[in-house]
Amino acid sequence: MRVNKILVHFLSLVMLGLLFPASIQARDLPNFADLAEENAPSVVNISTKQKFLGRNLQRFNIPELEDLPEGSPLGELMKKFFGNHGFPMPDEGPEKRSLGSGFIISEDGYILTNNHVVDEADQILVRMNDRREFVAEVVGKDERSDIALIKIDAEDLPVVEIGNSKQLRVGEWVLAIGSPFGFDHSVTAGIVSAKGRNLPSENYVPFIQTDVAINPGNSGGPLFNLDGKVVGINSQIYSRSGGFMGLSFAIPIEMAIDVAEQLKTRGRVTRGWLGVLIQDVTNELADSFGMRHPRGALIARVLPDSPSEAAGLQVGDVILEFNGTRIATSSELPPLVGSSNVDKPATVKILRNGKTKEIEVNIGELPADEELELASNQAPKVSENRLGLMVSKVSPQLRKQLRLSSQRGVVVDSATGQAAREAGIQQGDIIVMINQQEVEGVEHFNQLVKELPADKTVPLLVHRNTGPIFLALRVPEE
Structure with missing residues (x-):
């Protein structure tokens, strides 16, 4: 009897489950079949060839032939095979091939x-989904964004539909089509893991991070949303093995299209420029600036003759907004500035000395090379202060090497105190500002140190071989 009751309950549960549609039992996974079929014809395989040139030598000379005695059997044998001056060398070496x-x-x-797919290629071959092949020419390429525009001589080709990456949401499904390891038109899918990622080598690109399987050969291929529209260009992966490890990055399609239009019409890409070196605001620095929580981009240096200098931006200002867009971390600022129109005004909201204000900056054009050559040096030592820092005057040679425009600052000769070590102060650092006050020299620095409030965190601006950087210094108790 008990068995019958259990059987009745089991059958009831089964019948109850059948009453509910599958959509309620479990949400259906997306079907990518139609999307892949519709868009595959507009995705191409790109193969390139690059020739390695020889040393432009017609022959490899053997000077020892002239030193052999006349009539020497060895000399006659060498001349028989190689002539009087040696043997011929090939003008060209093997070809380097790559796929994308x-x-x-x-x-x-x-x-x-991608630019890295076709960079330095001597020949570019494009293969379509229907196996047709075309030789392509480079219209233009941009190394900073890793975008290249190429063209083939054909008409009535299938084209992709351009989407809007700004509407992507973290967790949304996306799909990639490409040629990993030369396997044409391979389809992989995943989700958006994050947006606005900044990579060290390309800080002007707010990458879309996904977990879509991307491997060598996928570079330059499209990233689709579920509407079948391109939202990005698959560009990079993070890997310790050379293969896919769940971290892939795509360039937002809006940036790619803008770069392509500039390359097509002008042959080069212009970007907006503020002329500041920035860093993140840490919890300690936020506390020293009187901020409730860390956010914004902290100005560590204002470059001379830059738009920021002309507008009055200062070292120690925290950029909170750019043209109305809130800045959460420093990596969010360069893409916004880079996409701004050159010679047009932009409104920058900053925090300075605990108060917010808006400054209008006329955006300049990013120079071709803004990297600064920095070096470190040492100078004679002086007495140690309460922070355990031994500092001295900055020599003219060191000031020239660091391209310091002002005569202010002191050089750190040793940092033995606990407070200095915990702040990350290093030997060779040039301290130019402490607690938002510029350092006039050694005596002035020591006086400022004496006046620091005990058991408080204050900002410290230093220059080192990697550039200017703010440090958070916790002042020890008396």
């Missing part, structure tokens, strides 16, 4: 891909 992907953006043959 791309996608068609116009019916007349314009194709978007």
Whole structure:
């Protein structure tokens, strides 16, 4: 009897489950079949060849032939095979081949891909989904964004539909089509892991991070949303093995299209420029600036003759907003500035000495090379202060090497105190500002140190071989 009751309950549960549709039992996973089939014809395989030139030597000379005695059997044998001056060398070495992907953006043959796919290529071959092949020419390429625009001589080609990456949400499904390891038109899918990622080598690109399986050969291929629209260009992976490890990065399609249009019309890309070196605001620095929580981009240096200098931005200002867009971390600022129109005004909201204010900056054009050559040096030592720092005057040679425009600052000769070590102060650092006051010299620095409030965290601006940086210094108790 008990068995019958259990059986009745079990059957009831089964019947109850059948009453509910599958959509209620479990949400269906997306079906990518139609999306992949519709967009595969507009995705291409790109293969390149690069020739290694020889040393432009017609022959490899053997000077020892002239030193052999006349009539020597060895000399006669060498001349018989190699002539009087040696043997011929090939003018060219082996070819370097590489693979990548791309996608068609116009019916007349314009194709978007990555710069690193076609860079320094002597020949670019594009293979379509229907196996047709075309030789492509480079229209233009931009190393900073890793975007290249190429063209093939064809008409009535299938094109992708351009989407909006700004509407992507973290957790949303996306799909990639490309040629990993040369396997044409391979389809992989995943989700958006994060947006606005900043990579060290390309701080002007707010990458889309996904967990879509991307491998060598996928570079330059499209990233689609579920509507079948391109939202990014697959560009990089993070890997310790050379293969996919769940971290892949795509360039937002809006940036790629903007770069492509500039390359097509002008042959080069212009970017907005403020002329500041920035860093993140840490919890300790936020506390020293009187901020409730860390956010914004802290100005560590204002470059001379820059738009920021002309507008009155200062070292120690925290940029909170740019043209109305809130800045959470320093990595969010360069893409916003870079995409701004040159010679147009922009409104920058800053925090200075505990108060917010807005400053209008006329955006300049990013120079071709803004890297600063920095070096470190040492100078004679002086007495130690309460922070355990031994500092001295900055020599003219060191000031020239660091390109310090002002005569202020002191050089750190040793940092033995606990407070200095915990702040990360290093030997060779140039301290130019402490507690938001510029350092006039050694005596002035020691006086400022004496006046520091005990058991408080204060900002310290230093210059070192990697550039200017703010440090948070916890002042010890008396």
